[in-house]
Amino acid sequence: MDGCWLLLLGALLLLLPPLLLMEAFGALRFRLKIISYCALCVLLSALAVPVCLLKSGGRSADNMSVVRAFGRVMKYVYGMRFEVKGLENFNIEGPCVVISNHQSVLDMMGLFEILPDRCVQIAKKELLYAGPAGIVAYLAGVVYINRKRTSDAKSIMAEVAQTMLKENLKVWVYPEGTRNNNGDLLPFKKGAFHLAIQAQVPIIPVVYASYHTFYNQSRNLFRTGKIKVEVLPRVETKDLMEENASELTEKCYTMMRETFFQLSNKADETRGSVLAAQ
Numbered sequence: 214m215d216g217c218w219l220l221l222l223g224a225l226l227l228l229l230p231p232l233l234l235m236e237a238f239g240a241l242r243f244r245l246k247i248i249s250y251c252a253l254c255v256l257l258s259a260l261a262v263p264v265c266l267l268k269s270g271g272r273s274a275d276n277m278s279v280v281r282a283f284g285r286v287m288k289y290v291y292g293m294r295f296e297v298k299g300l301e302n303f304n305i306e307g308p309c310v311v312i313s314n315h316q317s318v319l320d321m322m323g324l325f326e327i328l329p330d331r332c333v334q335i336a337k338k339e340l341l342y343a344g345p346a347g348i349v350a351y352l353a354g355v356v357y358i359n360r361k362r363t364s365d366a367k368s369i370m371a372e373v374a375q376t377m378l379k380e381n382l383k384v385w386v387y388p389e390g391t392r393n394n395n396g397d398l399l400p401f402k403k404g405a406f407h408l409a410i411q412a413q414v415p416i417i418p419v420v421y422a423s424y425h426t427f428y429n430q431s432r433n434l435f436r437t438g439k440i441k442v443e444v445l446p447r448v449e450t451k452d453l454m455e456e457n458a459s460e461l462t463e464k465c466y467t468m469m470r471e472t473f474f475q476l477s478n479k480a481d482e483t484r485g486s487v488l489a490a491q
C-alpha cells in the first residue's frame with residue numbers, strides 16, 4: 214500500500230513541472246498575442262495618419278472613415294467574425310449618442326465593424342499618448358477626457374453637446390467608463406445621458422455579447438471567435454431635463470443588461486434564474 218502512495222506521489226511530482234510549464238507558456242502566449250494586437254493597432258494607425266492628413270489636412274470627423282477602413286483589417290488577422298442585428302437603427306437623421314458595453318481592447322474590432330459615418334468616441338486622455346494610435350484618434354475627432362477630474366470632464370462633455378449639433382456628429386460613449394470582462398455590465402456613469410439630454414438627441418444603445426468563449430484574461434484565453442452584436446432602437450430624450458439623467462441611465466442600463474444576457478446565452482442571475490444552455 215505504501216508503495217502505491219509513493220508511486221502516486223512520484224507520478225504527481227513528475228507531472229508538476231510540465232503542467233507548470235504549460236501554464237507559464239499559456240500566459241506567455243496570451244501576453245504575446247495582446248502585445249501583437251496593440252502593435253498591429255499602432256502599425257495600422259501609423260499608416261492611417263498620412264492618409265487622414267491628405268484627406269482633411271488636420272482634425273476632422275471625416276477621418277474616422279479612414280481609421281475604420283484600416284481598423285477593419287484587425288478582425289481578419291485575429292479571426293473574429295461578427296453577427297450583427299439591428300443595424301438599421303443607426304439610420305437616423307442628425308446627431309445622437311451611441312452607448313455600448315466595453316469588455317477589452319478587442320472592442321476596437323467590434324467598434325470598427327459597425328461604426329456609422331461621422332461618429333467620434335469619448336476616450337480617456339491617456340490614450341492620446343499611445344503613439345500613432347493616439348494621434349490618429351485625435352485626427353479622427355476623438356474627444357479626450359480626464360476621468361480623474363469630474364468637473365473638467367463635465368465641461369468638455371458640455372462643449373461636445375454644442376459641437377455635435379453644430380457639426381452633425383454622432384458621439385460614441387462607453388458608459389461603464391472602463392474595460393470590464395467579468396461577464397456582466399458595470400453600473401453606468403452618467404456623462405453620456407447628460408450629454409444626450411443637453412443636446413436633446415436620441416440615444417442608441419449597442420450591446421456586444423460576452424467574449425467568455427474566446428477571450429478571458431484571467432484564463433489566458435484569446436482565440437478566434439464569433440461576436441454577436443445588437444443595435445437597439447433609439448431611446449428619445451426630447452423634453453427630458455437634467456434631473457431625469459438618473460432614470461434615463463437606469464432605463465438604458467436595464468435594457469442593455471437584459472440584451473447582454475440574452476446575446477451571451479446567460480440568464481440574469483440577480484433574478485435567480487438558471488443559466489441557459491451555454
Ligand SMILES: CCCCCCCCCCCCCCC(=O)SCCNC(=O)CCNC(=O)[C@H](O)C(C)(C)COP(=O)(O)OP(=O)(O)OC[C@H]1O[C@@H](n2cnc3c(N)ncnc32)[C@H](O)[C@@H]1OP(=O)(O)O
Pocket residue numbers: 254255257258261280283284315321334335336337340346347349350355358359360362363366367368370371386387388389390391401402403404405407408458459
Ligand atoms: C487603425 C487602428 C486604430 C486604432 C486607434 C483607435 C481609435 C479609436 C479610439 C476609440 C477609443 C475608445 C476609448 C474608450 C475609453 O477610453 S473608455 C474611458 C473613457 N470614457 C468615459 O469615461 C466615458 C464614461 N464616463 C462618464 O461619462 C463619466 O460620467 C464622466 C463624465 C467621465 C465623469 O466621471 P465620474 O466623475 O466618475 O462620474 P459620474 O458619472 O459618477 O458623475 C458624477 C456626478 O456628475 C454628474 N455628471 C456627470 N456628467 C455630467 C455632465 N456632462 N453634465 C452634468 N453633470 C454631469 C453626475 O450626474 C453625477 O452627479 P449625481 O450623482 O447625479 O448627483
Ligand SMILES: CCCCCCCC/C=C\CCCCCCCC(=O)OC[C@@H](O)COP(=O)(O)O
Pocket residue numbers: 248251252254255315317318319320321337340343346390391392393
Ligand atoms: C511596436 C510596439 C508597440 C507596442 C504596443 C504599444 C502600446 C500601444 C497601446 C495601445 C494601442 C492601441 C490603442 C487602441 C485603443 C484602445 C482603446 C481601449 O480599449 O482603451 C481602454 C480604455 O477604454 C479604458 O481603459 P481602462 O480599462 O480604464 O484602463
